[in-house]
Amino acid sequence: MKRKTLFEKLWDRHVVVKEEGKPDLLYIDLHLIHEVTSPQAFEGLRTKGRKVRRPDLTFATMDHNIPTVNPSVIKDETAKNQIHALERNCTEFGIRLADIGSEDQGIVHVIGPELGLTLPGKTIVCGDSHTSTHGAFGALAFGIGTSEVEHVMASQTLWQQKPKTLNIRIDGELGDGVTAKDVILYIIGKHGIRFGTGYVIEYTGSVIRNLSMDERMTICNMSIEAGARAGLIAPDETTFSYIKGRKFAPKGAEFEKAAAEWKQFASDEGAVYDHTVEIKGGEIAPMVTWGTNPGMTLPVDGSIPVPESFQTKESRREAERAYLYMGLEPGQTIDSLEVQHVFIGSCTNSRIHDLREAAAYVSGKKVAPSVRAMIVPGSDAVKRKAEEEGLHDLFTAAGFEWRHSGCSMCLSMNDDAVPDGERCASTSNRNFEGRQGKGARTHLVSPVMAAAAAIHGRFVDIRKSPYREGDRHAETISAP
Numbered sequence: 001m002k003r004k005t006l007f008e009k010l011w012d013r014h015v016v017v018k019e020e021g022k023p024d025l026l027y028i029d030l031h032l033i034h035e036v037t038s039p040q041a042f043e044g045l046r047t048k049g050r051k052v053r054r055p056d057l058t059f060a061t062m063d064h065n066i067p068t069v070n071p072s073v074i075k076d077e078t079a080k081n082q083i084h085a086l087e088r089n090c091t092e093f094g095i096r097l098a099d100i101g102s103e104d105q106g107i108v109h110v111i112g113p114e115l116g117l118t119l120p121g122k123t124i125v126c127g128d129s130h131t132s133t134h135g136a137f138g139a140l141a142f143g144i145g146t147s148e149v150e151h152v153m154a155s156q157t158l159w160q161q162k163p164k165t166l167n168i169r170i171d172g173e174l175g176d177g178v179t180a181k182d183v184i185l186y187i188i189g190k191h192g193i194r195f196g197t198g199y200v201i202e203y204t205g206s207v208i209r210n211l212s213m214d215e216r217m218t219i220c221n222m223s224i225e226a227g228a229r230a231g232l233i234a235p236d237e238t239t240f241s242y243i244k245g246r247k248f249a250p251k252g253a254e255f256e257k258a259a260a261e262w263k264q265f266a267s268d269e270g271a272v273y274d275h276t277v278e279i280k281g282g283e284i285a286p287m288v289t290w291g292t293n294p295g296m297t298l299p300v301d302g303s304i305p306v307p308e309s310f311q312t313k314e315s316r317r318e319a320e321r322a323y324l325y326m327g328l329e330p331g332q333t334i335d336s337l338e339v340q341h342v343f344i345g346s347c348t349n350s351r352i353h354d355l356r357e358a359a360a361y362v363s364g365k366k367v368a369p370s371v372r373a374m375i376v377p378g379s380d381a382v383k384r385k386a387e388e389e390g391l392h393d394l395f396t397a398a399g400f401e402w403r404h405s406g407c408s409m410c411l412s413m414n415d416d417a418v419p420d421g422e423r424c425a426s427t428s429n430r431n432f433e434g435r436q437g438k439g440a441r442t443h444l445v446s447p448v449m450a451a452a453a454a455i456h457g458r459f460v461d462i463r464k465s466p467y468r469e470g471d472r473h474a475e476t477i478s479a480p
């Protein structure tokens with residue numbers, strides 16, 4: 001029998017129609033919805049007199065627009081319209097909604113896994129590019145456009161061109177202070193933002209196997225920033241113990257049966273990928289992006305590249321534009337850069353593991369007076385858990401703002417933005433021009449690097465600034 005990769009197994013299980021020279025029609029097991037990309041799709045159904053075919057396989061939340069100081073006071077008109085439209089649409093079409101104030105509310109890519117909706121072996125789509133996050137569970141998960149959202153609502157299927165497979169194997173061990181975020185920034189920095197185009201990436205190797213689910217999600221989340229269609233990690237015991245007991249996950253004997261099946265999804269020994277790259281964990285340092293795409297990345301002890309170091313005319317032009325936008329001089333060291341804002345949040349890094357990592361550094365310290373720093377938990381459940389552990393007290397005592405969950409400053413579609421020309425250390429996934437506000441200068445980092453920037457008012461090499469008390473790290477690895 002042909003040896004198959006994880007991707008091939010998932011794909012083959014979901015093909016409904018296959019015709020030579022055409023995309024395949026895939027069955028979709030879970031459709032996640034948020035307020036920004038769903039209104040037109042619902043409108044389309046309404047005008048054609050159609051229903052949502054499987055409301056039971058559809059789940060909605062509010063995240064992009066919601067204010068994080070007081071979620072029920074929405075000032076912006078567009079935000080208000082989108083939020084109210086989602087409420088009306090979910091009622092009309094019979095879809096479950098984690099509304100403002102609901103204990104299940106949060107960023108769509110944080111709540112799916114947390115509620116046990118995201119499970120190994122599923123096909124998962126959402127009108128959102130960071131749907132790749134869910135691939136950390138061994139689910140085939142990718143973002144779709146608004147017209148595709150309507151297609152999935154109406155038919156529970158989707159036409160898809162079959163992507164190629166890319167294996168990124170990360171062996172060895174990560175150094176102290178190096179996190180999952182640094183791994184993915186390093187990959188994109190080394191191979192570029194178009195590297196994954198046309199591929200689904202499977203992350204393998206000992207580094208990946210040793211990561212918690214929260215960390216694996218950080219890596220799969222940013223697969224799209226490497227240009228890939230999706231990211232995948234084979235499900236294992238770490239995956240199963242994360243899922244066990246979650247709200248919508250199978251229970252009791254059903255769970256055991258499901259887990260036995262999930263185990264079979266791992267790539268077969270000797271299965272062939274279209275392309276493979278190998279990375280050693282030990283090469284990776286804490287990373288900081290310096291430019292205006294996630295590939296413009298440096299180790300924290302690096303300095304802004306000089307124009308002559310770029311190989312092509314185009315990359316040199318891009319760099320020159322980035323120096324201007326980011327207010328940087330070639331040769332300047334990363335640790336000389338002062339930040340005015342620190343944002344710890346987004347679907348990349350707003351889960352409990354991330355907050356614990358940041359808290360371990362912040363404990364007993366104070367945010368620099370020149371910095372405005374905020375923590376935005378990825379979901380109401382993460383917020384409750386952090387409060388139960390006293391992390392909010394620790395953060396607020398240090399001078400951080402403690403917010404309600406939402407996308408927040410990741411994309412400034414709400415009240416949270418970085419002012420023109422100011423610099424922000426951000427744990428999010430995109431550093432494009434204007435992403436965090438008009439003229440805002442974003443540097444992508446890990447939660448602990450962001451925490452250190454908040455305390456020092458500039459980027460510091462956390463390897464030289466020890467932060468972990470006792471076995472705190474060990475404890476974070478095992479908890480859900």
Ligand SMILES: CC(C)[C@H](C(=O)O)[C@@H](O)C(=O)O
Binds near residue numbers: 036064127
């Ligand atoms: C608003 C939404 C369509 C968008 C996406 O698709 O990713 C957003 O979540 C983002 O991160 O830019």
Ligand code: SF4
Binds near residue numbers: 128130348407410411
């Ligand atoms: S947190 Fe940021 S990246 Fe994630 S879904 Fe929201 S806006 Fe998109």
